[in-house]
Amino acid sequence: MIDSQFMRKKTRQVDVRGVKIGGEATISIQSMLSVPLTQTSLAIEQTRSLLAAGCDIIRVAVPDEASLRAFETFRKEISAPIVADIHFDYRLAIGAANAGFDKLRINPGNIGSPERIRAVADAARSAGIPIRIGVNAGSLPKDITKATPETLFEAARREVELLESHGFRDIIVSIKSHDPALTVAANRLFSNEFDIPLHIGVTEAGLPGKASIKSAVGIGTLIMEGIGDTVRVSITGDPVGEISIARDILRACGAMSGGIEIVSCPTCGRTCVDVVAIAGEVAARLPDSKNHIVVAVMGCEVNGPGEACSADVGIAGGKGEFLAFKKGEVVGKIPAENAVAWLIDAVECIIKGDS
Amino acid sequence: MIDSQFMRKKTRQVDVRGVKIGGEATISIQSMLSVPLTQTSLAIEQTRSLLAAGCDIIRVAVPDEASLRAFETFRKEISAPIVADIHFDYRLAIGAANAGFDKLRINPGNIGSPERIRAVADAARSAGIPIRIGVNAGSLPKDITKATPETLFEAARREVELLESHGFRDIIVSIKSHDPALTVAANRLFSNEFDIPLHIGVTEAGLPGKASIKSAVGIGTLIMEGIGDTVRVSITGDPVGEISIARDILRACGAMSGGIEIVSCPTCGRTCVDVVAIAGEVAARLPDSKNHIVVAVMGCEVNGPGEACSADVGIAGGKGEFLAFKKGEVVGKIPAENAVAWLIDAVECIIKGDS
Numbered sequence: 001m002i003d004s005q006f007m008r009k010k011t012r013q014v015d016v017r018g019v020k021i022g023g024e025a026t027i028s029i030q031s032m033l034s035v036p037l038t039q040t041s042l043a044i045e046q047t048r049s050l051l052a053a054g055c056d057i058i059r060v061a062v063p064d065e066a067s068l069r070a071f072e073t074f075r076k077e078i079s080a081p082i083v084a085d086i087h088f089d090y091r092l093a094i095g096a097a098n099a100g101f102d103k104l105r106i107n108p109g110n111i112g113s114p115e116r117i118r119a120v121a122d123a124a125r126s127a128g129i130p131i132r133i134g135v136n137a138g139s140l141p142k143d144i145t146k147a148t149p150e151t152l153f154e155a156a157r158r159e160v161e162l163l164e165s166h167g168f169r170d171i172i173v174s175i176k177s178h179d180p181a182l183t184v185a186a187n188r189l190f191s192n193e194f195d196i197p198l199h200i201g202v203t204e205a206g207l208p209g210k211a212s213i214k215s216a217v218g219i220g221t222l223i224m225e226g227i228g229d230t231v232r233v234s235i236t237g238d239p240v241g242e243i244s245i246a247r248d249i250l251r252a253c254g255a256m257s258g259g260i261e262i263v264s265c266p267t268c269g270r271t272c273v274d275v276v277a278i279a280g281e282v283a284a285r286l287p288d289s290k291n292h293i294v295v296a297v298m299g300c301e302v303n304g305p306g307e308a309c310s311a312d313v314g315i316a317g318g319k320g321e322f323l324a325f326k327k328g329e330v331v332g333k334i335p336a337e338n339a340v341a342w343l344i345d346a347v348e349c350i351i352k353g354d355s
Numbered sequence: 356m357i358d359s360q361f362m363r364k365k366t367r368q369v370d371v372r373g374v375k376i377g378g379e380a381t382i383s384i385q386s387m388l389s390v391p392l393t394q395t396s397l398a399i400e401q402t403r404s405l406l407a408a409g410c411d412i413i414r415v416a417v418p419d420e421a422s423l424r425a426f427e428t429f430r431k432e433i434s435a436p437i438v439a440d441i442h443f444d445y446r447l448a449i450g451a452a453n454a455g456f457d458k459l460r461i462n463p464g465n466i467g468s469p470e471r472i473r474a475v476a477d478a479a480r481s482a483g484i485p486i487r488i489g490v491n492a493g494s495l496p497k498d499i500t501k502a503t504p505e506t507l508f509e510a511a512r513r514e515v516e517l518l519e520s521h522g523f524r525d526i527i528v529s530i531k532s533h534d535p536a537l538t539v540a541a542n543r544l545f546s547n548e549f550d551i552p553l554h555i556g557v558t559e560a561g562l563p564g565k566a567s568i569k570s571a572v573g574i575g576t577l578i579m580e581g582i583g584d585t586v587r588v589s590i591t592g593d594p595v596g597e598i599s600i601a602r603d604i605l606r607a608c609g610a611m612s613g614g615i616e617i618v619s620c621p622t623c624g625r626t627c628v629d630v631v632a633i634a635g636e637v638a639a640r641l642p643d644s645k646n647h648i649v650v651a652v653m654g655c656e657v658n659g660p661g662e663a664c665s666a667d668v669g670i671a672g673g674k675g676e677f678l679a680f681k682k683g684e685v686v687g688k689i690p691a692e693n694a695v696a697w698l699i700d701a702v703e704c705i706i707k708g709d710s
Contacts, residue, residue: 036624220572
C-alpha cells in the first residue's frame with residue numbers, strides 16, 4: 001500500500017457523538033438498519049452486528065412518533081452514534097433532535113418549506129448535532145426534472161445555502177445516484193466549490209455482486225481523487241454485508257489499513273500447481289488481522305518470486321512444490337500439499353508478533 | 356447513464372486482428388487462458404467460452420516451442436485475436452510472430468538485452484502485429500528494487516523508448532500491480548506523458564469477491580478519469596468469470612452500454628415489502644439484453660417513486676402491494692406476489708420491441 005498517493009481534499013470537521021467526519025479524520029463507515037426501531041430488540045441486535053463488523057455510524061429510519069419513543073429504550077443499550085433518517089415530516093426531525101439522536105439526515109427534496117428547515121436547524125443547534133443533507137437522484141425538488149451532475153449539485157447547493165443562511169454550518173452533504181458516473185461527477189462539482197465534508201456512496205446499487213462493483217467504482221474513484229470523508233455502501237440484503245465491502249474498497253484505495261490481503265495470480269498455461277484451491281483454502285482459514293499482512297500465492301516463475309518476495313509471506317509455484325518466502329527472503333521449498341498449512345502458520349506467527 | 360461524463364484521453368490506435376485499441380475505439384475486454392495451448396482441445400473450448408461471454412482479445416502463455424506448434428491446430432478453429440504471452444525467451448517471441456499470433460506481450464523485466472528486444476520488434480513489424488509492453492510490479496528490471504508509481508513509470512518509459520528507437524511504434528502498454536492505488540498512480544503518470552494506448556488492470560487481485568472490488572477501484576478510477584483503452588480483470592479462478600466483472604465495471608463507468616441494471620434499495624425500517632427476495636428473483640430470472648434496461652425494485656415512498664419512475668420499468672412498494680411504472684408513467688397497482696412476474700413480463704416486452 002502506498003501511503004504517499006493518498007492525498008485528501010481538506011474539509012471542515014463535524015462531530016457525530018465523538019466520531020469525527022472531515023478534516024484529518026479517518027474515513028468512517030456507515031450503514032443503516034433494515035429493521036424498524038419499533039422492533040427494538042431486533043434493532044439493537046442488528047446494531048450490535050454492524051458495530052462488530054466495523055461500522056462506525058448507524059442510521060435508522062424515523063417514520064413516526066413511535067420510533068422516537070422506541071429510541072429511548074434503544075439508547076440505553078447502544079452508545080454508538082445514531083442518525084435519524086427523516087422524510088416528509090419536519091416535526092419528526094425536531095423530535096429526533098430532542099430525543100437524543102446524534103445526527104439528522106434530511107432529504108431536501110421532501111422536508112418542506114424554508115421555515116420548516118429553519119426550525120429543524122434550530123433544534124439541531126440546540127442539541128449540538130450535525131445535519132446531513134441527503135440529495136438523491138430519486139427524490140429531487142419538484143422543479144428539477146432530470147438528474148444530471150449539475151442539477152444534483154444545484155439541489156445540494158440550495159439546501160446548504162438555506163441552512164447556512166440560518167447560521168447553521170454543522171453540515172455533511174451526500175449526493176447519490178444509482179449511476180456511479182453521475183455520482184462521481186456531481187460530487188466532483190460539489191467538492192470543488194465547498195469545504196463541507198462529504199458522505200459518499202452509490203445508492204440503490206442492487207444485489208451484492210454488482211452492487212460491490214458499482215460501489216467500488218463510484219466510492220473508489222472519489223476516494224482516489226481525495227474526495228469523501230465518510231462512506232456508505234448500499235446493498236439489497238443484510239446491511240452487515242455492506243461493512244466488509246466498504247472496508248475492502250477503502251483498503252483498495254489505500255485509505256484504510258489492516259486486513260489480510262491475498263495476492264494470487266489468475267493462473268495461466270504455465271501454472272503447474274493448484275493456485276485456485278490453495279488461495280481459496282487460505283482465504284477461508286485465515287483469521288482477520290489489525291495490521292495489513294500480504295500473503296502471496298503465485299503459480300509460476302514469471303511474477304511469482306517477485307510478488308512472493310515483496311509479500312509478508314508468500315509461495316511461488318514450480319512443479320508440485322513451492323518456493324517459500326518470508327519478508328523478502330527465500331526460506332525453503334515446500335511440497336504443494338503442505339502449502340496451506342505453512343502459510344497459515346506463518347501468518348499466525350506474524351499476527352502473534354504484531355499484537 | 357450519463358454519456359457526457361465519459362471523456363477519454365486520446366491515444367493513438369493499434370489494430371489486433373481487426374479489434375482496434377486506442378483512439379475512438381470502444382474499450383475492449385481481454386482475458387487469458389488458464390489452460391496451456393498444448394492441451395489444444397481444452398484451450399479451444401475455453402477460448403470459445405470466453406468469446407461467448409463477451410471477451411474481445413485472448414492471451415495465451417507461450418512458454419515453449421510445443422505451444423507454437425499447437426497454435427497451428429488452434430488457429431484453424433479460432434479466428435478471434437490471440438496474444439502470445441512470452442517471458443524469458445526472445446526466440447519464442449520471434450517464433451510467435453512468425454506463427455501468426457496477432458499480438459505479442461513482452462515483460463520488459465525479463466526478455467533480455469536491447470538487441471533481443473530489437474529482434475522481436477523486427478519480427479513483429481514483419482508480421483504486422485503490435486507489441487504490448489507489460490510492466491508488472493512483480494517482475495521489474497533488476498536495478499529497480501522498489502515498486503512506486505515513479506519506478507513503474509520509469510520501467511515502462513525505458514522499454515517504450517527502446518522499441519521506438521528501432522522505429523517500432525505499434526505499441527500498447529500496461530502497468531500493473533496488485534495494489535490498485537499504485538496501479539492508478541503509475542498509469543496516471545504514463546497517460547500524462549504518452550499517447551500510447553493503455554491496457555489497464557489490477558494484477559494478481561486474488562479471489563473473486565475481493566478481486567472484483569480491487570479491480571473496480573483500480574480500473575474504474577482510471578476509466579472515470581478517461582484513462583484506459585482495453586481492460587483485463589485478473590481473478591484467481593475460471594477466466595470466464597472475469598468477463599462479466601469487466602463488463603460490470605465498464606458499465607458502472609458509463610463506458611459500455613447494454614445489460615439489465617437492477618436498481619434496488621438497501622431496505623430500511625420503512626420497508627413493508629420483501630425487496631431483497633423480489634430483486635434477487637428478478638435478477639436470477641431476467642435474460643441478458645443488448646440494450647441498457649433499468650429495472651427498479653424499491654421498497655418505500657421516499658426514493659421509490661422517483662427511481663421507479665426514471666427506470667424503464669419499476670415498482671415502488673407500499674404495504675403488501677407496489678405501484679407499477681413504465682417509462683415514467685404509473686400503470687397501476689400490483690399485489691406483491693405478482694411483482695416478479697409483472698417485471699419479467701415487462702422487461703421481455705421491451706427486449707422484443709428492441710430487437
